[in-house]
Amino acid sequence: QMPVVVTGVASGIGAATGRLLDAGGVPLIGIDRSVPGSFPGTFVRADLSTPAGAREAARAVRDAAPDGLAGLANIAGVPGTAPWRTVLGVNVLGLRELTRALVPAVRVGGCVVNLSSAVADGWRQRLAEVREFSLSEEPEAALDAVAGEAEVTGNAYRFSKECVRYLTEHLAAEYLPRGVRVVSVSPGPVATPILDDFKRDHGVAKVEGAGALLGRFGEPEDIARVVAFLLDDAAGWVNGTDLRVDGGLTAHRTVAEA
Numbered sequence: 001q002m003p004v005v006v007t008g009v010a011s012g013i014g015a016a017t018g019r020l021l022d023a024g025g026v027p028l029i030g031i032d033r034s035v036p037g038s039f040p041g042t043f044v045r046a047d048l049s050t051p052a053g054a055r056e057a058a059r060a061v062r063d064a065a066p067d068g069l070a071g072l073a074n075i076a077g078v079p080g081t082a083p084w085r086t087v088l089g090v091n092v093l094g095l096r097e098l099t100r101a102l103v104p105a106v107r108v109g110g111c112v113v114n115l116s117s118a119v120a121d122g123w124r125q126r127l128a129e130v131r132e133f134s135l136s137e138e139p140e141a142a143l144d145a146v147a148g149e150a151e152v153t154g155n156a157y158r159f160s161k162e163c164v165r166y167l168t169e170h171l172a173a174e175y176l177p178r179g180v181r182v183v184s185v186s187p188g189p190v191a192t193p194i195l196d197d198f199k200r201d202h203g204v205a206k207v208e209g210a211g212a213l214l215g216r217f218g219e220p221e222d223i224a225r226v227v228a229f230l231l232d233d234a235a236g237w238v239n240g241t242d243l244r245v246d247g248g249l250t251a252h253r254t255v256a257e258a
């Protein structure tokens with residue numbers, strides 16, 4: 001059985017995805033910049049904040065999996081409290097380069113799952129900027145190009161997850177002839193260390209209000225189960241799309257604001 005690669009395995013949703021896939025007998029290769037307390041598979045320590053770091057990680061993965069990969073779950077991410085260049089570097093450019101470097105090793109029928117966010121639902125309204133940044137072949141120039149745009153640098157997390165939605169669609173189309181699916185998952189607030197950063201970024205009242213409305217925050221397992229389903233052949237006709245997993249928060253807000 002070929003392994004699945006999971007990024008962000010040292011914490012939160014990535015760690016939960018690793019545990020769940022392992023419990024289902026799926027061999028794993030995990031990537032993170034932090035060393036996890038325990039990991040049920042081969043662990044590759046790498047910094048995915050630059051394309052070069054992502055390519056280095058991909059080389060280590062391909063050495064560890066000479067027979068190919070069953071899939072890739074791009075879960076590593078940084079919150080909007082990090083410097084905006086880091087946010088775009090990890091959440092968009094690193095994700096894109098790792099995907100490009102690993103997809104040639106993914107088996108026919110395999111799948112790439114990208115973690116976006118429910119905050120990215122408006123991505124088509126910014127399609128031109130989102131597309132331009134997502135597809136730029138010069139990472140430093142792409143970052144410099146948006147440095148003067150307050151809408152991007154002031155909302156780097158949202159913009160990064162909008163780019164993930166765009167890349168999901170774009171790469172799904174690109175890899176269709178290869179038989180590799182690409183999908184994204186968009187969580188609402190999930191109880192992981194990132195949630196404290198969201199409180200600093202969006203305000204405690206907004207995040208706590210969402211938890212109160214829903215009765216609880218999401219658990220990492222709520223998202224991991226969806227990621228595992230999408231990676232599985234059972235989801236073979238789910239491609240190039242996003243699945244929002246937010247307990248109904250977005251639907252509630254949309255109806256309330258209409």
Ligand code: NAI
Nearest residue numbers: 008010011012013033047048049076077117189190192194
């Ligand atoms: P987390 O902070 O618990 O885990 C993120 C992991 O990514 C950490 O282990 C971290 O070391 C790793 N990482 C960060 N930068 C890295 C780098 N440069 N190189 C390698 N690894 C790096 O966060 P959580 O909640 O598990 O988030 C997972 C994904 O889900 C992220 O992409 C996040 O944006 C997304 N998400 C989370 C939500 C939440 O409420 N927790 C909501 C919506 C999306």
